[in-house]
Amino acid sequence: MRLHIPILSIALAAALYAEPATAQYSWNNLPVVQEPTFRKDTFNIRRYGAKADGLTLNSPAINKAIDACSKNGGGVVLVPAGLWLTGPVVLKSNVELHLEKSALLQFTEDFDQYPLIATNYEGLAAMRCQPPISAVDATNIAITGHGIIDGAGDAWRQVKKDKLTESQWKNW
Template identity: 60%
Template sequence: MKKIVSTIFTLIFIASLSVYAQKAKQPEYSWTNLPVIAKTSFKADTISIVKYGAKNDGFSLNTKAINDAIIACNKKGGGVVLVPKGMWITGPIELKSNVNLHLQKNAILQFTRDFSQYPLVESNWEGLPQMRNQSPLWATNQTNIAVTGFGIIDGAGDAWRMVKKSKLNETQWAALVATGGVLSDDKKTWYPSQQSLDASKLKNPGEITKDKTPEFFASIKDFLRPNLLVFTSCKKILLEGVTFQNSPAWNIHPLMCEDLTVRNVYAKNPWYAQNGDGIDLESCKNVLIEGSTFDVGDDGICIKSG
Protein backbone atom coordinates (compact mmCIF):
# COMPACT_ATOMS: atom_id res chain seq x y z
CA MET A 1 0.00 0.00 0.00
CA LYS A 2 2.83 2.35 0.89
CA LYS A 3 4.43 1.60 -2.46
CA ILE A 4 1.22 2.47 -4.33
CA VAL A 5 0.81 5.77 -2.43
CA SER A 6 4.46 6.58 -3.07
CA THR A 7 4.03 5.89 -6.80
CA ILE A 8 0.91 8.11 -7.01
CA PHE A 9 2.71 10.93 -5.18
CA THR A 10 5.66 10.62 -7.58
CA LEU A 11 3.37 10.81 -10.63
CA ILE A 12 1.58 13.89 -9.27
CA PHE A 13 4.90 15.56 -8.52
CA ILE A 14 6.21 14.82 -12.04
CA ALA A 15 2.98 16.15 -13.57
CA SER A 16 3.32 19.33 -11.51
CA LEU A 17 6.89 19.78 -12.68
CA SER A 18 5.74 19.28 -16.28
CA VAL A 19 3.08 22.01 -15.98
CA TYR A 20 5.59 24.35 -14.32
CA ALA A 21 8.11 23.68 -17.10
CA GLN A 22 5.50 24.45 -19.76
CA LYS A 23 4.65 27.73 -18.07
CA ALA A 24 8.33 28.59 -17.75
CA LYS A 25 8.81 28.13 -21.50
CA GLN A 26 6.08 30.67 -22.32
CA PRO A 27 7.59 33.99 -23.46
CA GLU A 28 7.33 36.88 -21.05
CA TYR A 29 5.21 39.90 -21.93
CA SER A 30 7.20 42.07 -24.30
CA TRP A 31 6.60 45.43 -25.98
CA THR A 32 8.18 43.89 -29.07
CA ASN A 33 5.57 41.14 -29.16
CA LEU A 34 2.25 43.01 -28.98
CA PRO A 35 -0.93 42.00 -30.82
CA VAL A 36 -1.26 43.42 -34.33
CA ILE A 37 -4.31 45.66 -34.67
CA ALA A 38 -6.21 45.18 -37.92
CA LYS A 39 -6.29 48.46 -39.86
CA THR A 40 -9.19 50.09 -41.63
CA SER A 41 -9.19 50.54 -45.40
CA PHE A 42 -11.65 52.53 -47.51
CA LYS A 43 -12.42 53.11 -51.16
CA ALA A 44 -11.49 56.54 -52.46
CA ASP A 45 -15.07 57.19 -53.56
CA THR A 46 -16.32 60.32 -51.79
CA ILE A 47 -19.91 61.42 -51.19
CA SER A 48 -20.64 64.90 -49.83
CA ILE A 49 -23.56 65.27 -47.45
CA VAL A 50 -24.54 68.33 -49.53
CA LYS A 51 -25.51 66.00 -52.38
CA TYR A 52 -28.22 64.58 -50.14
CA GLY A 53 -29.63 67.95 -49.13
CA ALA A 54 -27.58 68.96 -46.08
CA LYS A 55 -27.46 72.71 -45.36
CA ASN A 56 -24.95 74.53 -43.18
CA ASP A 57 -27.23 77.48 -42.42
CA GLY A 58 -27.08 76.95 -38.66
CA PHE A 59 -30.72 75.95 -38.16
CA SER A 60 -31.71 73.28 -40.72
CA LEU A 61 -31.81 69.78 -39.26
CA ASN A 62 -29.58 67.54 -41.39
CA THR A 63 -30.20 64.17 -39.75
CA LYS A 64 -31.84 62.57 -42.78
CA ALA A 65 -29.36 63.99 -45.29
CA ILE A 66 -26.30 62.76 -43.39
CA ASN A 67 -27.73 59.31 -42.70
CA ASP A 68 -28.89 58.98 -46.31
CA ALA A 69 -25.35 59.75 -47.48
CA ILE A 70 -23.91 57.10 -45.16
CA ILE A 71 -26.45 54.49 -46.27
CA ALA A 72 -25.77 55.22 -49.95
CA CYS A 73 -22.02 54.97 -49.41
CA ASN A 74 -22.41 51.67 -47.58
CA LYS A 75 -24.60 50.19 -50.33
CA LYS A 76 -22.02 51.11 -52.97
CA GLY A 77 -19.34 49.16 -51.15
CA GLY A 78 -18.08 51.94 -48.92
CA GLY A 79 -15.91 55.01 -49.19
CA VAL A 80 -15.81 58.48 -47.66
CA VAL A 81 -18.78 60.57 -46.54
CA LEU A 82 -17.57 64.16 -46.51
CA VAL A 83 -18.73 66.83 -44.08
CA PRO A 84 -17.57 70.15 -45.62
CA LYS A 85 -16.65 73.21 -43.58
CA GLY A 86 -19.48 74.99 -41.83
CA MET A 87 -21.91 74.22 -39.01
CA TRP A 88 -24.22 71.29 -39.59
CA ILE A 89 -27.08 70.80 -37.13
CA THR A 90 -28.11 67.17 -36.84
CA GLY A 91 -29.77 64.49 -34.78
CA PRO A 92 -28.35 60.98 -34.22
CA ILE A 93 -26.04 59.60 -36.92
CA GLU A 94 -25.61 55.85 -37.48
CA LEU A 95 -22.30 54.78 -39.00
CA LYS A 96 -22.27 51.80 -41.37
CA SER A 97 -19.62 49.28 -42.43
CA ASN A 98 -16.86 50.41 -44.80
CA VAL A 99 -17.71 54.10 -44.32
CA ASN A 100 -15.27 56.80 -43.25
CA LEU A 101 -17.12 59.86 -41.94
CA HIS A 102 -14.61 62.63 -42.72
CA LEU A 103 -14.85 66.18 -41.37
CA GLN A 104 -13.03 68.92 -43.24
CA LYS A 105 -11.17 71.59 -41.33
CA ASN A 106 -13.63 74.13 -39.85
CA ALA A 107 -16.49 71.63 -40.12
CA ILE A 108 -18.71 71.32 -37.04
CA LEU A 109 -21.23 68.55 -36.53
CA GLN A 110 -23.47 70.21 -33.96
CA PHE A 111 -25.92 67.79 -32.44
CA THR A 112 -29.30 69.31 -31.76
CA ARG A 113 -30.49 70.43 -28.34
CA ASP A 114 -33.98 69.18 -29.22
CA PHE A 115 -34.33 66.06 -27.06
CA SER A 116 -37.28 64.82 -29.12
CA GLN A 117 -34.82 63.96 -31.90
CA TYR A 118 -33.21 61.29 -29.69
CA PRO A 119 -35.41 58.19 -29.33
CA LEU A 120 -35.22 56.12 -26.18
CA VAL A 121 -33.30 52.90 -26.84
CA GLU A 122 -32.18 49.88 -24.86
CA SER A 123 -28.49 50.21 -24.10
CA ASN A 124 -25.88 49.08 -21.62
CA TRP A 125 -24.33 50.72 -18.60
CA GLU A 126 -21.44 48.86 -16.99
CA GLY A 127 -22.92 45.47 -17.82
CA LEU A 128 -26.52 46.31 -16.92
CA PRO A 129 -29.38 46.86 -19.39
CA GLN A 130 -30.31 50.53 -19.41
CA MET A 131 -32.79 52.75 -21.19
CA ARG A 132 -31.13 55.88 -22.56
CA ASN A 133 -31.55 58.44 -25.26
CA GLN A 134 -29.97 57.39 -28.55
CA SER A 135 -26.31 58.36 -28.74
CA PRO A 136 -25.58 61.20 -31.18
CA LEU A 137 -23.02 59.09 -33.09
CA TRP A 138 -23.45 55.33 -32.97
CA ALA A 139 -22.86 51.98 -34.66
CA THR A 140 -23.69 48.38 -33.80
CA ASN A 141 -22.20 45.21 -35.32
CA GLN A 142 -20.36 47.15 -38.03
CA THR A 143 -16.91 46.46 -39.51
CA ASN A 144 -14.31 48.80 -40.99
CA ILE A 145 -15.62 52.18 -39.86
CA ALA A 146 -13.95 55.50 -39.18
CA VAL A 147 -14.47 59.07 -38.03
CA THR A 148 -11.59 61.19 -39.29
CA GLY A 149 -10.58 64.68 -40.32
CA PHE A 150 -9.94 68.01 -38.65
CA GLY A 151 -13.43 69.11 -37.62
CA ILE A 152 -15.42 69.21 -34.38
CA ILE A 153 -18.19 66.94 -33.15
CA ASP A 154 -20.22 68.70 -30.44
CA GLY A 155 -22.74 66.73 -28.39
CA ALA A 156 -24.66 69.70 -26.94
CA GLY A 157 -23.93 68.24 -23.52
CA ASP A 158 -24.58 71.48 -21.66
CA ALA A 159 -28.27 71.06 -22.54
CA TRP A 160 -28.33 67.66 -20.81
CA ARG A 161 -25.98 67.78 -17.84
CA MET A 162 -26.73 68.78 -14.27
CA VAL A 163 -24.12 71.06 -12.67
CA LYS A 164 -23.01 71.20 -9.05
CA LYS A 165 -22.65 74.65 -7.51
CA SER A 166 -19.41 73.61 -5.82
CA LYS A 167 -17.76 73.25 -9.23
CA LEU A 168 -18.37 76.85 -10.32
CA ASN A 169 -17.43 80.26 -9.03
CA GLU A 170 -20.18 82.70 -8.01
CA THR A 171 -20.24 84.50 -11.35
CA GLN A 172 -20.46 81.25 -13.33
CA TRP A 173 -23.20 79.92 -11.07
CA ALA A 174 -25.28 83.09 -11.36
CA ALA A 175 -24.95 83.03 -15.14
CA LEU A 176 -26.01 79.37 -15.30
CA VAL A 177 -29.06 79.86 -13.07
CA ALA A 178 -30.10 82.85 -15.19
CA THR A 179 -30.42 80.59 -18.25
CA GLY A 180 -33.40 78.79 -16.70
CA GLY A 181 -33.63 75.24 -15.44
CA VAL A 182 -34.39 74.31 -11.84
CA LEU A 183 -32.43 73.94 -8.61
CA SER A 184 -32.37 71.00 -6.23
CA ASP A 185 -34.08 71.37 -2.87
CA ASP A 186 -30.81 72.32 -1.20
CA LYS A 187 -30.02 74.79 -4.02
CA LYS A 188 -26.65 73.12 -4.60
CA THR A 189 -27.29 71.46 -7.98
CA TRP A 190 -28.71 72.92 -11.20
CA TYR A 191 -30.83 70.74 -13.48
CA PRO A 192 -31.83 71.63 -17.04
CA SER A 193 -35.48 70.66 -16.42
CA GLN A 194 -37.95 69.66 -13.73
CA GLN A 195 -38.15 66.20 -15.29
CA SER A 196 -34.41 65.76 -14.91
CA LEU A 197 -34.54 66.86 -11.27
CA ASP A 198 -37.45 64.56 -10.41
CA ALA A 199 -35.73 61.55 -11.99
CA SER A 200 -32.53 62.25 -10.03
CA LYS A 201 -34.40 61.43 -6.82
CA LEU A 202 -35.20 57.89 -8.00
CA LYS A 203 -33.01 54.83 -7.48
CA ASN A 204 -31.51 53.53 -10.73
CA PRO A 205 -34.25 55.13 -12.85
CA GLY A 206 -32.74 54.07 -16.17
CA GLU A 207 -32.29 50.40 -15.27
CA ILE A 208 -34.55 48.17 -17.36
CA THR A 209 -36.79 46.04 -15.13
CA LYS A 210 -40.09 44.23 -15.69
CA ASP A 211 -42.08 46.75 -13.68
CA LYS A 212 -40.99 49.80 -15.74
CA THR A 213 -43.20 50.73 -18.66
CA PRO A 214 -42.43 52.77 -21.80
CA GLU A 215 -44.54 55.52 -20.24
CA PHE A 216 -42.30 55.56 -17.18
CA PHE A 217 -39.13 55.94 -19.23
CA ALA A 218 -40.77 58.68 -21.30
CA SER A 219 -41.51 60.54 -18.07
CA ILE A 220 -37.80 60.64 -17.16
CA LYS A 221 -36.40 61.03 -20.68
CA ASP A 222 -34.54 64.27 -19.90
CA PHE A 223 -32.50 62.48 -17.24
CA LEU A 224 -31.33 59.58 -19.45
CA ARG A 225 -28.28 61.26 -20.92
CA PRO A 226 -26.58 59.56 -23.87
CA ASN A 227 -22.86 59.11 -24.43
CA LEU A 228 -21.62 61.15 -27.38
CA LEU A 229 -20.14 58.26 -29.40
CA VAL A 230 -21.09 54.64 -28.80
CA PHE A 231 -19.78 51.81 -30.97
CA THR A 232 -21.06 48.38 -29.88
CA SER A 233 -19.65 45.03 -31.08
CA CYS A 234 -17.79 46.68 -33.97
CA LYS A 235 -14.49 45.62 -35.56
CA LYS A 236 -11.72 47.56 -37.31
CA ILE A 237 -12.35 51.11 -36.13
CA LEU A 238 -10.36 54.31 -36.66
CA LEU A 239 -10.91 57.59 -34.82
CA GLU A 240 -8.38 60.12 -36.06
CA GLY A 241 -7.81 63.86 -35.90
CA VAL A 242 -11.31 64.86 -34.84
CA THR A 243 -12.30 66.86 -31.75
CA PHE A 244 -15.07 65.29 -29.67
CA GLN A 245 -16.50 67.78 -27.20
CA ASN A 246 -19.37 68.75 -24.92
CA SER A 247 -20.77 65.25 -24.43
CA PRO A 248 -24.03 64.69 -22.50
CA ALA A 249 -22.32 61.91 -20.50
CA TRP A 250 -19.19 59.99 -21.55
CA ASN A 251 -17.43 61.28 -24.62
CA ILE A 252 -16.25 58.14 -26.47
CA HIS A 253 -17.58 54.70 -25.53
CA PRO A 254 -16.47 51.62 -27.49
CA LEU A 255 -18.28 48.58 -26.08
CA MET A 256 -17.21 45.01 -26.90
CA CYS A 257 -15.22 46.26 -29.89
CA GLU A 258 -12.11 44.81 -31.50
CA ASP A 259 -9.18 46.39 -33.35
CA LEU A 260 -9.67 50.04 -32.44
CA THR A 261 -7.17 52.79 -33.22
CA VAL A 262 -7.56 56.23 -31.63
CA ARG A 263 -4.99 58.58 -33.11
CA ASN A 264 -4.47 62.34 -32.66
CA VAL A 265 -7.95 62.76 -31.23
CA TYR A 266 -8.88 65.64 -28.92
CA ALA A 267 -11.63 64.80 -26.43
CA LYS A 268 -12.66 67.68 -24.22
CA ASN A 269 -15.32 68.69 -21.74
CA PRO A 270 -15.61 71.45 -19.15
CA TRP A 271 -13.93 70.43 -15.92
CA TYR A 272 -17.31 70.61 -14.17
CA ALA A 273 -19.01 68.27 -16.68
CA GLN A 274 -20.82 65.55 -14.72
CA ASN A 275 -19.71 62.08 -15.95
CA GLY A 276 -17.82 63.75 -18.79
CA ASP A 277 -15.22 60.99 -19.26
CA GLY A 278 -12.83 61.23 -22.21
CA ILE A 279 -12.92 57.61 -23.39
CA ASP A 280 -14.31 54.50 -21.72
CA LEU A 281 -13.01 51.27 -23.25
CA GLU A 282 -15.42 48.58 -22.15
CA SER A 283 -14.77 44.89 -22.80
CA CYS A 284 -12.68 45.70 -25.87
CA LYS A 285 -9.82 43.79 -27.51
CA ASN A 286 -6.75 45.16 -29.33
CA VAL A 287 -6.88 48.92 -28.77
CA LEU A 288 -4.24 51.52 -29.60
CA ILE A 289 -4.46 55.10 -28.33
CA GLU A 290 -1.70 57.39 -29.50
CA GLY A 291 -1.02 61.10 -29.87
CA SER A 292 -4.38 61.98 -28.34
CA THR A 293 -5.42 64.52 -25.70
CA PHE A 294 -8.16 64.01 -23.13
CA ASP A 295 -9.01 67.30 -21.43
CA VAL A 296 -11.99 66.51 -19.23
CA GLY A 297 -13.21 66.93 -15.66
CA ASP A 298 -13.77 63.24 -15.02
CA ASP A 299 -11.86 60.11 -16.09
CA GLY A 300 -9.54 60.74 -19.03
CA ILE A 301 -9.00 57.14 -20.16
CA CYS A 302 -11.07 54.52 -18.36
CA ILE A 303 -10.83 50.76 -18.92
CA LYS A 304 -13.91 48.74 -18.00
CA SER A 305 -14.74 45.04 -18.12
CA GLY A 306 -18.52 45.39 -18.30
Protein backbone atom coordinates in the same frame (compact mmCIF):
# COMPACT_ATOMS: atom_id res chain seq x y z
CA MET B 1 -33.39 47.09 -30.86
CA ARG B 2 -29.86 48.40 -30.43
CA LEU B 3 -27.56 46.73 -27.97
CA HIS B 4 -23.99 47.68 -27.23
CA ILE B 5 -21.49 44.86 -26.81
CA PRO B 6 -20.39 44.38 -23.19
CA ILE B 7 -16.71 45.29 -22.78
CA LEU B 8 -15.75 41.79 -21.64
CA SER B 9 -16.54 40.39 -25.09
CA ILE B 10 -14.02 42.65 -26.84
CA ALA B 11 -10.78 40.91 -27.88
CA LEU B 12 -8.65 43.56 -26.16
CA ALA B 13 -10.39 42.99 -22.82
CA ALA B 14 -9.92 39.22 -23.20
CA ALA B 15 -6.18 39.71 -23.73
CA LEU B 16 -5.90 41.91 -20.67
CA TYR B 17 -7.64 39.33 -18.48
CA ALA B 18 -5.62 36.41 -19.87
CA GLU B 19 -2.63 37.14 -17.62
CA PRO B 20 -2.80 36.21 -13.94
CA ALA B 21 -2.93 39.23 -11.63
CA THR B 22 0.59 40.31 -10.69
CA ALA B 23 2.25 43.47 -9.49
CA GLN B 24 3.31 44.18 -13.07
CA TYR B 25 1.25 44.51 -16.22
CA SER B 26 1.91 42.35 -19.25
CA TRP B 27 1.43 44.09 -22.60
CA ASN B 28 3.28 41.64 -24.82
CA ASN B 29 0.25 39.66 -25.95
CA LEU B 30 -2.18 42.45 -26.80
CA PRO B 31 -3.97 42.02 -30.11
CA VAL B 32 -2.70 44.09 -33.04
CA VAL B 33 -5.13 46.85 -33.95
CA GLN B 34 -6.03 46.67 -37.61
CA GLU B 35 -6.20 50.09 -39.26
CA PRO B 36 -9.39 50.58 -41.29
CA THR B 37 -9.21 50.94 -45.05
CA PHE B 38 -11.85 52.48 -47.28
CA ARG B 39 -12.74 52.74 -50.93
CA LYS B 40 -12.05 56.10 -52.52
CA ASP B 41 -15.72 56.67 -53.43
CA THR B 42 -16.92 59.93 -51.85
CA PHE B 43 -20.50 60.66 -50.79
CA ASN B 44 -20.88 64.40 -50.18
CA ILE B 45 -23.72 65.05 -47.73
CA ARG B 46 -24.85 68.03 -49.86
CA ARG B 47 -25.89 65.58 -52.60
CA TYR B 48 -28.32 64.03 -50.10
CA GLY B 49 -29.98 67.33 -49.18
CA ALA B 50 -27.78 68.62 -46.34
CA LYS B 51 -27.59 72.41 -45.92
CA ALA B 52 -24.86 74.26 -44.04
CA ASP B 53 -27.10 77.03 -42.77
CA GLY B 54 -26.98 76.20 -39.05
CA LEU B 55 -30.78 75.89 -39.02
CA THR B 56 -31.63 72.84 -41.13
CA LEU B 57 -31.61 69.55 -39.23
CA ASN B 58 -29.28 67.49 -41.44
CA SER B 59 -29.44 64.09 -39.73
CA PRO B 60 -31.75 62.59 -42.40
CA ALA B 61 -29.40 63.70 -45.20
CA ILE B 62 -26.23 62.61 -43.39
CA ASN B 63 -27.71 59.20 -42.55
CA LYS B 64 -28.90 58.78 -46.17
CA ALA B 65 -25.33 59.45 -47.36
CA ILE B 66 -23.99 56.92 -44.82
CA ASP B 67 -26.57 54.31 -45.92
CA ALA B 68 -25.77 54.85 -49.61
CA CYS B 69 -22.04 54.66 -48.95
CA SER B 70 -22.32 51.41 -46.99
CA LYS B 71 -24.72 49.80 -49.51
CA ASN B 72 -22.29 50.63 -52.33
CA GLY B 73 -19.39 48.84 -50.67
CA GLY B 74 -18.16 51.69 -48.53
CA GLY B 75 -16.10 54.81 -48.93
CA VAL B 76 -15.96 58.32 -47.53
CA VAL B 77 -18.95 60.35 -46.36
CA LEU B 78 -17.76 63.93 -46.72
CA VAL B 79 -18.87 66.74 -44.40
CA PRO B 80 -17.69 69.89 -46.25
CA ALA B 81 -16.71 73.16 -44.60
CA GLY B 82 -19.71 74.87 -43.01
CA LEU B 83 -22.04 74.72 -40.02
CA TRP B 84 -24.05 71.48 -40.12
CA LEU B 85 -26.81 71.12 -37.51
CA THR B 86 -27.71 67.49 -36.94
CA GLY B 87 -29.36 64.93 -34.73
CA PRO B 88 -28.01 61.38 -34.23
CA VAL B 89 -25.67 59.97 -36.85
CA VAL B 90 -25.46 56.18 -37.18
CA LEU B 91 -22.29 54.86 -38.82
CA LYS B 92 -22.41 51.69 -40.92
CA SER B 93 -19.77 49.20 -41.99
CA ASN B 94 -17.01 50.37 -44.33
CA VAL B 95 -17.81 54.06 -43.84
CA GLU B 96 -15.32 56.81 -43.07
CA LEU B 97 -17.01 59.99 -41.85
CA HIS B 98 -14.61 62.76 -42.91
CA LEU B 99 -14.92 66.36 -41.76
CA GLU B 100 -13.11 68.92 -43.88
CA LYS B 101 -11.22 71.76 -42.25
CA SER B 102 -13.73 74.43 -41.15
CA ALA B 103 -16.56 71.89 -40.97
CA LEU B 104 -18.57 72.02 -37.75
CA LEU B 105 -20.92 69.13 -37.07
CA GLN B 106 -23.17 70.68 -34.42
CA PHE B 107 -25.48 68.28 -32.62
CA THR B 108 -28.87 69.72 -31.74
CA GLU B 109 -29.94 70.42 -28.18
CA ASP B 110 -33.46 69.21 -29.08
CA PHE B 111 -33.93 66.21 -26.77
CA ASP B 112 -36.75 64.89 -28.98
CA GLN B 113 -34.15 64.00 -31.65
CA TYR B 114 -32.53 61.46 -29.31
CA PRO B 115 -35.05 58.67 -28.62
CA LEU B 116 -34.65 56.15 -25.83
CA ILE B 117 -32.97 52.95 -26.99
CA ALA B 118 -32.19 49.62 -25.37
CA THR B 119 -28.50 49.50 -24.52
CA ASN B 120 -26.32 48.73 -21.53
CA TYR B 121 -24.52 50.87 -19.01
CA GLU B 122 -21.56 49.44 -17.14
CA GLY B 123 -22.57 45.94 -18.25
CA LEU B 124 -26.21 46.21 -17.17
CA ALA B 125 -29.23 46.43 -19.48
CA ALA B 126 -30.52 49.98 -19.62
CA MET B 127 -32.69 52.40 -21.56
CA ARG B 128 -30.76 55.52 -22.54
CA CYS B 129 -30.95 58.32 -25.08
CA GLN B 130 -29.49 57.50 -28.46
CA PRO B 131 -25.96 58.95 -28.57
CA PRO B 132 -25.05 61.63 -31.09
CA ILE B 133 -22.77 59.22 -32.98
CA SER B 134 -23.23 55.46 -32.81
CA ALA B 135 -22.84 52.23 -34.75
CA VAL B 136 -24.46 48.83 -34.29
CA ASP B 137 -22.69 45.65 -35.44
CA ALA B 138 -20.48 47.76 -37.75
CA THR B 139 -16.93 47.01 -38.78
CA ASN B 140 -14.26 49.05 -40.54
CA ILE B 141 -15.48 52.52 -39.52
CA ALA B 142 -13.65 55.77 -38.80
CA ILE B 143 -14.14 59.46 -38.13
CA THR B 144 -11.38 61.55 -39.69
CA GLY B 145 -10.50 65.07 -40.78
CA HIS B 146 -9.75 68.45 -39.30
CA GLY B 147 -13.32 69.60 -38.67
CA ILE B 148 -15.03 69.91 -35.30
CA ILE B 149 -17.72 67.72 -33.76
CA ASP B 150 -19.73 69.50 -31.05
CA GLY B 151 -21.95 67.06 -29.18
CA ALA B 152 -23.88 69.86 -27.41
CA GLY B 153 -22.67 68.55 -24.07
CA ASP B 154 -23.83 71.66 -22.21
CA ALA B 155 -27.41 70.63 -22.91
CA TRP B 156 -26.85 67.06 -21.77
CA ARG B 157 -24.63 67.24 -18.75
CA GLN B 158 -26.11 69.26 -15.97
CA VAL B 159 -23.73 71.21 -13.79
CA LYS B 160 -23.58 70.11 -10.17
CA LYS B 161 -23.89 72.84 -7.58
CA ASP B 162 -20.87 71.61 -5.63
CA LYS B 163 -18.68 72.06 -8.74
CA LEU B 164 -19.28 75.83 -8.85
CA THR B 165 -18.59 78.72 -6.56
CA GLU B 166 -21.64 80.44 -5.05
CA SER B 167 -21.39 83.35 -7.51
CA GLN B 168 -21.03 80.96 -10.49
CA TRP B 169 -24.11 79.03 -9.33
CA LYS B 170 -26.16 82.25 -9.04
CA ASN B 171 -25.16 83.26 -12.58
CA TRP B 172 -25.87 79.81 -14.03
